[in-house]
Amino acid sequence: MELICPIDQHCSNQIAALLRPPSLPLVQEYFEQLISKRRCQGIKVKQNGEFGKGVFADADFEEEELIFKDQMLVGAQHPSNKIDCLVCSYCFKFIGSVEQQIGRRLYLKTLGIGISSHNGCESNSSDEDEEDHFVQNNHISENGASSSSGSTIPLPTTTVQSLMNGEFALPYSNKFPLPSIISCPGGCEEAFYCSKSCAEADWESSHCLLCTGEKSECCSRKALLKFIQHANETNDIFLLAAKAISFTILRYRKLKASHLSEQEKTASSILGTDLSLLLEAWKPISIGHKRRWWDCVSLPDDIDASDEATFRREIRELAFTSLQLLKEAIFDMECEPLFSLEIYGHIIGMFELNNLDLVVASPVEDYFLYIDDLPYPEKKEAEKITQLYLDALGEDYSICCQGTAFFPLQSCMNHSCCPNAKAFKREEDRDGQATIITLRPICKGNEVTISYIDEDLSFEERQALLADYGFRCRCPKCLDEET
Numbered sequence: 427m428e429l430i431c432p433i434d435q436h437c438s439n440q441i442a443a444l445l446r447p448p449s450l451p452l453v454q455e456y457f458e459q460l461i462s463k464r465r466c467q468g469i470k471v472k473q474n475g476e477f478g479k480g481v482f483a484d485a486d487f488e489e490e491e492l493i494f495k496d497q498m499l500v501g502a503q504h505p506s507n508k509i510d511c512l513v514c515s516y517c518f519k520f521i522g523s524v525e526q527q528i529g530r531r532l533y534l535k536t537l538g539i540g541i542s543s544h545n546g547c548e549s550n551s552s553d554e555d556e557e558d559h560f561v562q563n564n565h566i567s568e569n570g571a572s573s574s575s576g577s578t579i580p581l582p583t584t585t586v587q588s589l590m591n592g593e594f595a596l597p598y599s600n601k602f603p604l605p606s607i608i609s610c611p612g613g614c615e616e617a618f619y620c621s622k623s624c625a626e627a628d629w630e631s632s633h634c635l636l637c638t639g640e641k642s643e644c645c646s647r648k649a650l651l652k653f654i655q656h657a658n659e660t661n662d663i664f665l666l667a668a669k670a671i672s673f674t675i676l677r678y679r680k681l682k683a684s685h686l687s688e689q690e691k692t693a694s695s696i697l698g699t700d701l702s703l704l705l706e707a708w709k710p711i712s713i714g715h716k717r718r719w720w721d722c723v724s725l726p727d728d729i730d731a732s733d734e735a736t737f738r739r740e741i742r743e744l745a746f747t748s749l750q751l752l753k754e755a756i757f758d759m760e761c762e763p764l765f766s767l768e769i770y771g772h773i774i775g776m777f778e779l780n781n782l783d784l785v786v787a788s789p790v791e792d793y794f795l796y797i798d799d800l801p802y803p804e805k806k807e808a809e810k811i812t813q814l815y816l817d818a819l820g821e822d823y824s825i826c827c828q829g830t831a832f833f834p835l836q837s838c839m840n841h842s843c844c845p846n847a848k849a850f851k852r853e854e855d856r857d858g859q860a861t862i863i864t865l866r867p868i869c870k871g872n873e874v875t876i877s878y879i880d881e882d883l884s885f886e887e888r889q890a891l892l893a894d895y896g897f898r899c900r901c902p903k904c905l906d907e908e909t
C-alpha cells in the first residue's frame with residue numbers, strides 16, 4: 427500500500443509554492459548578490475535555455491586560471507572519514523597538529539573503530555565512488571595498535587597516546603602549524619572548530635538544532651541521536667538534508683524576529699506559517715536544481731529492472747522513516763511544510779543531482795613529503811623517528827577530508843564531455859570551498875562547463891553515467907562519437 431505523509435496532504439499548497447521553480451528575475455538577483463559577495467566578478471549565472479541555469483564567463487580567462495571559489499551552503503564530512511581526519515566542522519580546515527592528526531588516527535585504530543582503506547584524494551571530481559571502508563579485523567594487540575592492513579607496523583599504545591596528547595613533537599612538525607581545536611559550544615563533543623567565529627557561524631546556521639550536547643536547541647536529544655544513528659546506518663545524505671532543513675528553520679526564525687521588530691513588536695504576532703517568510707528563508711535551497719530522490723536516483727547495478735518499482739518504493743519508505751526521526755528531534759510547527767516527505771525527498775534529490783564532493787588535502791601528506799625532501803644528514807636523523815609512524819599508518823598515511831556539500835555556484839555549472847573548466851584544489855586551497863580552474867582559455871560570453879564524470883570513458887559508458895543525472899549528453903564530443 428502507498429505510504430501517505432499527512433503533512434504532504436494538509437500543507438499541499440505551501441509545498442507547491444516551495445517547489446515552484448524560482449522566477450528568472452529572482453534567480454538573477456540572487457546570483458548577482460552571491461557573485462558580488464564572493465568577489466568573483468568574472469562570471470554570470472544565466473538561464474541557458476536548453477538545460478536551465480548555467481555559469482557564463484563575464485571576462486576573458488587564460489588557461490589554468492582561477493575562475494571562482496565557492497563557499498558551500500551546507501556540507502558534511504563522511505562519518506567514516508571522521509576517524510581519519512580531524513577538521514573544522516564549518517570550514518573543513520584540518521585542526522590541532524600533525525601529531526594529533528596522526529596520533530588520533532592510530533589511537534582509533536587501536537580501538538578497532540575503523541579506517542578508510544583508500545586515499546582517493548587526487549581531485550574533487552564529482553563521480554568518485556564513496557564507499558565506506560571499515561576495518562574488518564578489529565582485534566587489539568596487547569601492547570599496541572591493531573592494523574587495518576597487513577602492511578602496517580603497530581606502535582605501542584603509550585607512544586600513540588603521547589603523540590595524540592601533544593606530549594611528543596615530531597621533528598620539523600612546527601613547519602606545518604594548524605589552528606587549535608575549539609570544542610562545540612553546545613557540548614556535543616562531535617563538532618570541532620578552527621576558530622570561535624567558525625563555531626558561532628555553524629551554531630547559528632544549523633548546528634544549534636542538530637547538536638547532541640546539553641545546550642542543544644533541538645526538541646529531543648534522544649530523538650536526534652536516533653535520527654543520526656539511522657542516517658549513519660543507512661545513508662549519510664539524510665544528515666545533509668537535516669542541515670538544509672535546520673538552516674531554513676533558523677533563517678525563518680531570524681527573518682521573523684526582524685520582521686516583528688520592524689513592526690515594533692505589535693501584538694499582531696504571526697500565527698501559523700508565514701509563507702512569504704518561509705519562502706524567503708528557503709530561497710538559497712530553492713535555487714538548487716532538484717527532483718524527488720526516489721524518482722531520480724539511478725537503479726543500483728545489483729537490482730534487476732523488474733524490481734525497480736519495489737526499489738523506489740523502499741527508498742521512499744526509508745526517507746519517510748528518517749524524516750519521522752528528524753521530525754521528533756527538531757520539529758517547528760511554523761515550518762511544518764519543511765517536514766513533508768515531498769520536501770525531504772526533493773532536498774535529498776538536490777544533493778543526489780548536484781553530487782558535489784567535499785575534498786581537503788591532508789597536512790600529514792605534506793609533512794611526510796617534507797621529511798622525504800630533506801637533505802642528508804637531516805633526512806636520515808628525522809626518519810629515525812618518523813619512519814615508525816609512517817609504517818604504523820601504512821599506505822593510507824595521507825587520507826584527505828572527504829564529504830558531500832552543496833555549492834550554490836558550482837551547482838549551476840552544466841556538464842560537457844569536453845569541458846573548458848574543472849573543479850581542482852590547488853596547493854593553497856586547504857578548506858572546504860570549491861575551486862574552479864580553466865582547462866583552456868575561455869572568452870567572455872562563453873559557457874563555463876565541467877565534466878560530471880570521467881570524460882575519458884567510452885561514449886556508451888559516459889552516457890550510462892550521465893543517465894544518473896537525468897540527461898543524455900549532446901556536447902560536440904558526444905555528437906561526434908555517436909555516429
Ligand SMILES: C[S@@+](CC[C@H](N)C(=O)[O-])C[C@H]1O[C@@H](n2cnc3c(N)ncnc32)[C@H](O)[C@@H]1O
Nearest residue numbers: 477478479715780837838839840841895896897
Ligand atoms: C548541477 S545541475 C546544473 C545546473 C542546472 N542546469 C540548473 O538549472 O540548475 C545538473 C542538471 O543540469 C542539467 N544539465 C547539466 N548539463 C547538461 C547537459 N550537458 N545536457 C543536458 N542537461 C544538462 C541536467 O538536468 C542535470 O541534472
